[in-house]
Each structure stands twice: as C-alpha cells, then as structure tokens.
Amino acid sequence: MDIINIIQEEVTTTIKVLYGFDVNPNDLIINVTKKEFEGDYTLVTFPFTKLAKKAPQVIAQEIGEVITKNNKYFLSFNVIKGFLNVTISDDYWKQFLNDIIANKDYGKSTFHGKKALVEFSSPNTNKPLHLGHIRNILLGWSTSQILEAAGYEVVKVQIINDRGIAICKSMIAWEKFGNNATPSDMNMKSDHFVGHWYVTFEKKFQEEYKIWQSSPEAKKYLEEKNVKEENIDAFFKKDKNNYFNNFSKIGAEAKEMLRAWEAGDEKVRSLWQKMNNWVYEGFDVTYDNLGVSFDKLYYESNTYLLGKDIIENGLKDKIFYKKEDGSVWIDLEDAKLDHKLVLRSDGTSVYMTQDIGTAHQRYENHQSEKMIYVVADEQNYHFQALFAILQKLGEPYAKGLHHLSYGMVNLPSGRMKSREGTVVDADDLMQEVINEAKKASQAIGSISDMPEEEQELIFKQIGLAALKFFIIKVNPVRSMIFDPSESLDLQGQTGPSIQYAAVRVKSAIRKAGEKYNSESSNEYSNIQKSEKEVLLTLHQFPTIIREAAENYNPSDIANYCYTLAKAYNKFWASGLSMLNAESDEAGAFRLKMSAATLQVLTLGMQLLGIEIPERM
RNA sequence: GGCUUCGUAGCUUAACUGGAUAGAGCACCUGACUACGGAUCAGGAGGUUGCAGGUUCGAAUCCUGCCGAGGUCACCA
Numbered sequence: 001m002d003i004i005n006i007i008q009e010e011v012t013t014t015i016k017v018l019y020g021f022d023v024n025p026n027d028l029i030i031n032v033t034k035k036e037f038e039g040d041y042t043l044v045t046f047p048f049t050k051l052a053k054k055a056p057q058v059i060a061q062e063i064g065e066v067i068t069k070n071n072k073y074f075l076s077f078n079v080i081k082g083f084l085n086v087t088i089s090d091d092y093w094k095q096f097l098n099d100i101i102a103n104k105d106y107g108k109s110t111f112h113g114k115k116a117l118v119e120f121s122s123p124n125t126n127k128p129l130h131l132g133h134i135r136n137i138l139l140g141w142s143t144s145q146i147l148e149a150a151g152y153e154v155v156k157v158q159i160i161n162d163r164g165i166a167i168c169k170s171m172i173a174w175e176k177f178g179n180n181a182t183p184s185d186m187n188m189k190s191d192h193f194v195g196h197w198y199v200t201f202e203k204k205f206q207e208e209y210k211i212w213q214s215s216p217e218a219k220k221y222l223e224e225k226n227v228k229e230e231n232i233d234a235f236f237k238k239d240k241n242n243y244f245n246n247f248s249k250i251g252a253e254a255k256e257m258l259r260a261w262e263a264g265d266e267k268v269r270s271l272w273q274k275m276n277n278w279v280y281e282g283f284d285v286t287y288d289n290l291g292v293s294f295d296k297l298y299y300e301s302n303t304y305l306l307g308k309d310i311i312e313n314g315l316k317d318k319i320f321y322k323k324e325d326g327s328v329w330i331d332l333e334d335a336k337l338d339h340k341l342v343l344r345s346d347g348t349s350v351y352m353t354q355d356i357g358t359a360h361q362r363y364e365n366h367q368s369e370k371m372i373y374v375v376a377d378e379q380n381y382h383f384q385a386l387f388a389i390l391q392k393l394g395e396p397y398a399k400g401l402h403h404l405s406y407g408m409v410n411l412p413s414g415r416m417k418s419r420e421g422t423v424v425d426a427d428d429l430m431q432e433v434i435n436e437a438k439k440a441s442q443a444i445g446s447i448s449d450m451p452e453e454e455q456e457l458i459f460k461q462i463g464l465a466a467l468k469f470f471i472i473k474v475n476p477v478r479s480m481i482f483d484p485s486e487s488l489d490l491q492g493q494t495g496p497s498i499q500y501a502a503v504r505v506k507s508a509i510r511k512a513g514e515k516y517n518s519e520s521s522n523e524y525s526n527i528q529k530s531e532k533e534v535l536l537t538l539h540q541f542p543t544i545i546r547e548a549a550e551n552y553n554p555s556d557i558a559n560y561c562y563t564l565a566k567a568y569n570k571f572w573a574s575g576l577s578m579l580n581a582e583s584d585e586a587g588a589f590r591l592k593m594s595a596a597t598l599q600v601l602t603l604g605m606q607l608l609g610i611e612i613p614e615r616m
Numbered sequence: 617g618g619c620u621u622c623g624u625a626g627c628u629u630a631a632c633u634g635g636a637u638a639g640a641g642c643a644c645c646u647g648a649c650u651a652c653g654g655a656u657c658a659g660g661a662g663g664u665u666g667c668a669g670g671u672u673c674g675a676a677u678c679c680u681g682c683c684g685a686g687g688u689c690a691c692c693a
Binding site: 029030031032034036037044046049056080081083124161164165166241300325336337343344348350351354376377378379380381382405408410440441444446462470474475477478479480481486489490491492493494496497499500501503504507508511512540543544547551555556559562563566570572573574575577578580615616 | 619620691
C-alpha cells in the first residue's frame, strides 16, 4: 500500500481518537519534506487548531507520538512549528523498489474502460506544417499517451481541412504558372511544393493589387470610401480582403474554383485530389519523423455539410431562432456569451455548424465520454460557444468536452508571419536539431565506433528529444517564445540530458551483469540522503501521471522527468558506488534503484514521445 | 472599449492547487575525471513574485482596483 495512503489513514484515525473530530483523509496536507529539514513526509497541522483547540506544534507532537507507536513504517518524527516531519523506515523503501521492478507498468492506472477522443494537428492542406503545428501535435500526442497511462482507451483523430479558398489558391497558381510540374520535377518535398504555389498565388495577388492601386477604378473607390490622401497606404493594407472579394481578377478565379469544387466539377475535383495527395504524402513523412500517428482521419470535405439537420431540429425545439433575413442564431447570454450565428441567411453553414455536426458524428462513431480538442487559444471563444451550444442541445457527451487550449509560439522577433517569411518550417526545424545533435555527439565521440546507420538513428533520437522537450516542458496555457538556438541546447534542463542520465544507467547495468544477487538488496541498511531523494521522487510518479491526465498537462510529466534525472545524477555523483559498492547489499540495492529509475524515465519520456537510446 | 489569458533572477521557466528560507536551467564566476559515461556534479552571484490594497495563523497562488503584454469580439476557418 502506498505510504501516503498509510499516513492519511493513520492520521485520520489518530485525530479522531485524540480530538474527537473527523477529517477527510484527502484533505490532509502531506508534502515531501523540504530538503533542509529532516524527514520524508510532512503533515501540516495548522488546519486542525480550531477544532482541536490546541497550538499547531502541540498537535503535531501528539499525532507524531501516536502514529510512530502504531505503525512500523514510521521510524521517527520531528516537529517544527505546525509541521510534523515523519521519517519512513528503510523497510518500506526496499519493498517499494521491489514493487516497481515487479511491475513494468508502475505509474500507470489500470484500464477502466472509459474512452477519450483527442483531436489534434488538424492542418490546412495548402502548405506544409510549421512550428505552431509542432506544439499542437506534441501536446496532442503526449496528452493521448498520458490519458492512456491514466487508464483511458484513447482514439487519436485529426480533421483535415482539405477544402476551401486556401487550397483553391494553390490550385489556381499551379494551374496558371505551374506548367504541369510535379514535386519531383522541382525536387521538392510534395507538401512544400503545394505550399510553394500558395505563396506564388499570394505574390501574384499582391502584384496585381499594387498595380490596381493606381488605377482609375481604385481612385473612384477611394473617393467613395472617403479616404484621405495621407491614409491611403494604411487603407489599402487593411482593405486587402475587400479587394480580393470585389476587384481582384486572380481572386475571382480562386473563388470561381471554389464554386466549381462545390458544384462537383470533375476537372476541379481531380486537380484538388492531386494537390491534396501531394500534401498528404508530405505530411506523412513529417508525422513519421515526429513519431506520431492517428487512429482516424476526418476530412472537412466530408463533414462540412454536417450539422444542418441538428440546427433544423433545434429550431423546432426553440433552441435556435430565425431572424427576418433567414439566418439562424442562438442566444448564449445565460452562459455569459452573446448571440452566435449557426446558419447564414442563404442557408449555408458556418464553422460552428460543422463543429456541431462533427461532435455529434464522433460521438456516434466512438461513444467516447471525453472529447478533447487541441486547438490554439485564439479559438477560446469559439469553443466556449460550441460547448455551450452542445450543452443546450442536451448532447449526452456535452459534459465531457474539453478544449486543450495552448498559447501561441512566438519567435524572439515576435509573431510568426507568413507574409514576412518568418514561419519556421517543421521539417527544416527537425533537420536542424538533428544536425546539431550530430555535431555535438561527434565532438564527444562516444558512439563513433557504431555503424553509421545506427549513429544516424541516435542523432535523430537526441535531436528530437531536444526539440520535443523544449516545447512540452512549457505549461500549455502560456504562450511561449521559441528561441531556435536555445532549442538546440543539449545541456541543462533538456531532453538529451535526461536521456543521458538514463543511458548511463543502461551502461552501468550492462557492466554489472550478474555481479549482485538481487535479493540481497533487502538486507541493505542505512539508506543515504541522495538515495532517499531518488526514492521519494520515484514514489511520486503515479500521482504525477494522474494529475497530468486530470489537468491535460504534459508539462507536468516533462518537469517530473527532469526532477528525477537530476536527483539520480546527484546520487550518481555522490560517491556511493554501484559497481564497486562497499557490500553486496549496497550494490544490489543501488543497482535495483537505478533500474527502477531507468524504467520510470523510459516510461515518462515515452509519454512525451521521446525515446531513450542504448548509447549516446 | 467589452470579454479573456498571462506578468516570478538579464533570459527560459517551476512551485504538489493556501504552507516552512520562492526551486531549477541558460548566460556569468570558482571548483571536481588514475571511481561505475563530465550531455554530469559541488559552490558563488543574481528576487520587493508588475503595482497598491484586502482576506488569515500563513498569499506567487484567493478577492478588489490599477499598470503592462497576448488573444478575441466576421453571414472567415
């Protein structure tokens, strides 16, 4: 049984006996004792002063005396103000180590049969993935892993935004300027190829816009809009969308293509198919390199009409209302939101309509209690509204919806802007960190004896560990500044330094071989401070996983892994030898503790999508 | 402007959800490989937790008001 539970139980009954009142065991405040004090766990006794009518230090003293007498696991205690510091006996810790080693799933919860669906990535198909997607994908992936470790059956999905004006822009540009070129003709990764035509479209559009700005038509337009001479530049900058919709030739072509697509025009559909397939081919490579996959793909082209029937029904039930112009709305003021449009006056759907439909469809497909949307915080309001609507519709899954919102990734120079060419490409970035890992590794030379292929694999594992850890360690709610040079760091609070701690253990275990009889670890006495710190940290693992799952927060796992690696490194350097231990018991114990650390680090990092190499 | 999220060392960040002297990493300075892998460890310097009030045994954390930064307020997605 878990020592925290034991403390809770003993303290609860002791309080009842000594002072005659009940406390909820879960309300007790029990922390790991701070390093500067003696003890393993600390009970805070301030909250009991009123009911016990005694000073906190008196309560602590009294409780301490009773529980150390009653339970063999409590070796000793000391009291400082309202803090009762309890030292746990070595017997408990030795048993604890045996338990970890015996249970390869230590830290995970047992499967409880509930299902969680996690949506992440969900890119547009007009250009390649970038740094923003990487944060999204890493959060989605690790959240999925964490939920699974917390006992859920997890379905990983993405909805691919494969239709709309954006992809039409790529298509038009390719058709007009592409001369039927293929990605291999231009020696480009196929999603980058499609992105290239998207950029081309924007460039041509801008050129056209620029020329138009000095045309008679533009002059008339400016007069109509009453724009003053000195504001013209700013006006044109802001008015881009109006130009696109009302004047642009190339814009009209793109819009016409979208219409043709919606009408099912065969030529357009086949070009669309071709472009999208190029993009998917490229995405697959990126996903594969990142080490992520999905269980089910949804395509917007199949789902964008969903939801209309739900709106119709809801209209009958008076959940929605119709305005005179025929548009349909919902009043969300009681949810502290405003009125939201759900159908346009011409009867076509908006984003919200589609999302209502897909949520419904997904529940029908998977019956998942939880549905998690990993989407950047710029859409906070949208998801609040969506969830409120589904609530009003009485959807059975409405209470299990969660928006895993995360902050934008900014560069030291500010926000990424495609127009300014500051978007950090996902493929480039991965390549860069892998190269950096390679350089660093070759400088050390510790794996230079290995076959080149194996080395390359390890460089990749290290580089990706650096990138992934750098991003995941930040709490999702915070927007983060991504400094490329810092992400290449392999030392300090980084993925590679955690890998390194684990790799050293592997090396030591290999060398130890059969040197010690594992059973004799039970005879070890006098666990040292640096050993205890590792044990206490190992002990937190199941709680950390549970909390990370509850809070949908992978950064908890990342920070935990670092804490554990750090505690272990400290032990490693403490002078307590494993291979040349003072006794068989000590060696066996330390080896077992190291193996347990390796096991936990491996699982913890796996939850983040990070692998531990054999050597590095 | 309304709503909303965030403000912690020069920089990137943590704090078990109200607990002890706010903990790390980077950068800077000083040390440690004839011990199991130095991508490490030991130590130094660096903080009025944006500001001002309040709540209480106790506040980075909760409340109020300011200040600053992001996001959002489309018949776009």
